[in-house]
Amino acid sequence: MPLYTYQxxxxxxACGNCVLPFDVMQKLADERLLACPECGHPVKKIITAVHLNTGTTGSPSSTLSEKNIAKNGFTQYRKVAKGHYEKTAGKGPDTISADD
Ligand SMILES: [Zn+2]
Structure with a gap:
């Protein structure tokens, strides 16, 4: 079932539930939520990025940590200058340069 985010x-x-974005599991056919289930305050649907299921739990920042990137077989580069990139995680050349 898709997960929808409301706020x-x-x-x-707004109550403690809806003052911050909260997720609700809904069927595609379900009416979108118009009020907070806790306090009845009007809520709006928030468009969020697709939840990446990498088999890990934790905040997006830990999912995108350099250790996790390498563990999941990705390589990350950091731009150090125009056309020059330095590897921060994963496999591959340590630096990439547009001049090579
Ligand atoms: Zn509420």
Whole structure:
């Protein structure tokens, strides 16, 4: 079932549940949520990035950590200058240069 993210339209009178974005599992056919299930405050649907299932749990920052990137077989480069990149994680050449 897809996961939808909602958040209170305004922060005024929003409860602890809806003051921050919260996820709701809904069928595609379900009506979109119009009010917070906890306090009834009007909520809006938030478009979020697709949840990447890498088999790990944790915050996106830990999922995208250099250790995790390498563990999952990805390579990450950091731009150090125009046309020059330095490897920060994974396999591959240590540097990439547009002049090579
Ligand atoms: Zn609420």
């Amino acid at each position: 209170a339209i305004s922060q005024d009178r």
